[in-house]
Amino acid sequence: MDMDSPALLLLLMSAVTWSVMARSPHQYHFVSEEKSWTDAQALCREQFTDLATVESEQDVGRLLQLAGDHGHSGEVWIGLYQDVQSWTWSLNQAAFYGEGEMGYSNWGHDQPDNYRDADDPECCIEMKDEGKGYMWNDIPCKFNRHFICYDGNSDSLILSNGTLSWEDAQRYCRTHHTDLASVRNESEQQQVSAILRASTWIGLYRDCLLFRWSDQSGSPFRNWSSSSPSPWGNCAAVDVTRGGDWYDRSCDLLKPFVCYDVPKVTHMQTMRVELKTDSQKDMSDPAVQAAILQQIEKRLREKGLPAGAKLKWREQEDGQIFSKKTEKKGMKKRSKRRSDEL
Numbered sequence: 001m002d003m004d005s006p007a008l009l010l011l012l013m014s015a016v017t018w019s020v021m022a023r024s025p026h027q028y029h030f031v032s033e034e035k036s037w038t039d040a041q042a043l044c045r046e047q048f049t050d051l052a053t054v055e056s057e058q059d060v061g062r063l064l065q066l067a068g069d070h071g072h073s074g075e076v077w078i079g080l081y082q083d084v085q086s087w088t089w090s091l092n093q094a095a096f097y098g099e100g101e102m103g104y105s106n107w108g109h110d111q112p113d114n115y116r117d118a119d120d121p122e123c124c125i126e127m128k129d130e131g132k133g134y135m136w137n138d139i140p141c142k143f144n145r146h147f148i149c150y151d152g153n154s155d156s157l158i159l160s161n162g163t164l165s166w167e168d169a170q171r172y173c174r175t176h177h178t179d180l181a182s183v184r185n186e187s188e189q190q191q192v193s194a195i196l197r198a199s200t201w202i203g204l205y206r207d208c209l210l211f212r213w214s215d216q217s218g219s220p221f222r223n224w225s226s227s228s229p230s231p232w233g234n235c236a237a238v239d240v241t242r243g244g245d246w247y248d249r250s251c252d253l254l255k256p257f258v259c260y261d262v263p264k265v266t267h268m269q270t271m272r273v274e275l276k277t278d279s280q281k282d283m284s285d286p287a288v289q290a291a292i293l294q295q296i297e298k299r300l301r302e303k304g305l306p307a308g309a310k311l312k313w314r315e316q317e318d319g320q321i322f323s324k325k326t327e328k329k330g331m332k333k334r335s336k337r338r339s340d341e342l
């Protein structure tokens with residue numbers, strides 16, 4: 001760009017607006033009506049955003065304060081729960097599975113049922129002869145079963161002679177072969193069934209202590225009591241009279257609960273910008289506009305623009321983003337200073 005040729009220089013005027021979305025704090029809402037965890041979740045999602053996500057000591061304090069304000073003592077549901085359907089293969093390499101193969105299943109009648117009279121929760125999967133072939137069943141991982149390993153070097157299945165717990169079987173397969181066998185499709189289901197002689201472990205399991213937030217927050221913050229979590233309770237309750245400690249409880253219990261919502265846009269700001277350009281660029285091209293916006297955003301981030309802020313061009317009345325100005329002496333200096341202010 002030749003700075004000495006004012007005739008070729010255009011000064012473009014426009015405005016950028018940005019809004020900052022509130023990330024925190026969540027606004028908590030206490031609901032005194034007692035409901036099961038699932039019903040509480042449904043109500044929170046209908047009337048607010050979701051069951052409460054608690055992400056810091058500060059959040060624990062706010063929640064206790066709220067329950068206190070409502071004169072409540074005892075336990076309240078929050079949005080933490082165990083997804084009892086979160087089955088995972090021990091051999092956990094995405095490339096090993098074709099489309100849909102990671103989610104293939106061949107459950108037996110009414111399985112998985114996480115049968116509650118068992119000594120332990122049912123978090124590991126055996127293949128069991130149900131009369132019409134070997135079907136999948138969840139049982140406690142500590143049971144001893146035959147097991148079937150997969151060997152990646154020979155691409156073959158190896159059936160054990162003896163029996164082990166699921167974890168010991170996994171360790172054995174990983175030491176001597178590749179891993180416990182996955183069953184990825186109908187053809188492998190038949191292949192495995194054909195060599196089984198008794199109930200046998202395959203590589204499917206779930207982490208019995210893995211809790212997640214109802215709103216899919218990845219927050220790792222936990223405030224468990226010393227006795228929790230156990231593998232038994234699949235939903236988390238806060239005891240507001242015992243310092244806000246968390247306890248894992250049966251999700252069917254009826255309790256008051258805390259929902260949250262997030263205030264929407266909290267802050268919006270508009271900034272006027274002046275740009276110098278040669279006439280080669282088509283400034284009405286959305287790609288050009290986006291590229292310039294990206295540059296402005298980068299500069300603003302360096303100057304402390306909050307991470308949640310979203311920038312966009314403000315359209316003028318004629319639908320255009322930019323309006324043209326002719327360069328005049330004296331303007332040059334001013335516009336330079338403005339761009340430095342970015």
Ligand SMILES: [Ca+2]
Pocket residue numbers: 111112113114115122137138139
């Ligand atoms: Ca079962």
